[in-house]
Amino acid sequence: MQAAPRITVEVPVLAVGAGPADYxxxxxxxxxxxRPRGLHMTLLHLGILDDFSREVSQWTRGISSPGDVQAATVRWLGALPVLAPFSGRSAALTVLGGGSVCGLEVGVPREVRDFQVELVQALHRLLDGLLVDNVDDFILSSRALGYRHPHWTPHVSVGRPKTRDRRPLEIEPLALDFGASRIRNRQFLPEPGPAGTSPAAS
Known part of the structure; x- marks a missing residue:
């Protein structure tokens, strides 16, 4: 049985360095x-939609049903703004995900960090509209959202670390080009249905 897809807001990596040899x-x-074709940087991780909807419903003690949460979330995702393409730079590899993932640390323009903050604020508004109390506590405890830290670290996962050393490893600086932001696995989302009283992204 195929695992349910995870929903994220991400930007695809269009190029690393001056050519394929750099990557x-x-x-x-x-x-x-x-493979370089699938590289991306996650801006916001929502997780498996069914899991997220179930967690919100449980947190609200059923006041917001899983179906209502799912429909509101799909409409919310469709209303999110789009971040324009941009360029970044990496000069280090770092270990992520409890030691199982190696990623490029990416320095990004201020507008990218501001956009990511806006996404988190939009998530707050979605959860407020779904009658979630103590939104920050919910976000940090949600298994679907998968937040390990309250602050976002821009990175591109590229493989597995060769050593157990968790310290960042300096590399020759690499330029990275990113495309416009998109919803990963959007094609697997259900139809949003008619708009009701669910919160908007703005």
Whole structure:
């Protein structure tokens, strides 16, 4: 049985360095180097929609039903703004995900960080509209959302670390080009249905 897809807001990586060799060179430092075509940077992780909807319903003691949460969330995702393409830079590899993932630390323009903050604020408004109390507590405890830290660290996961050392590893600086933001696995979302009293993204 195929696992349910995770829903995220992300930006695709269009280019790393001056050519393919720059990215492929990371293979001497990273195990299982990922294919460059699928590289992306996550701006907001929502998780599996059914899990998220169930958690919100449980948190509100059923006041917001899973179906209502799902419909409101799909409409909310469709109303989110789009971040324009941008460029960033990386000069270090870091270990993520409890030691199982190696990623490029990315320096991004201020407007990208501001956009990510706006996404979190929009998530707050969604949850407020769904009658979630103590929204910050819900966000940090939600297994679907998967927040490990309250602050976002821009990074691009590229493979598995070769060593157990958790310290960042300096690399030759690489330029990264990113495309416009998008909803990952959007094609698997159900139809949003008619708009009701659910919160807007703005």
């Amino acid at each position: 492929e060179g990371l293979g001497v430092l990273v195990d299982g180097l990922r």
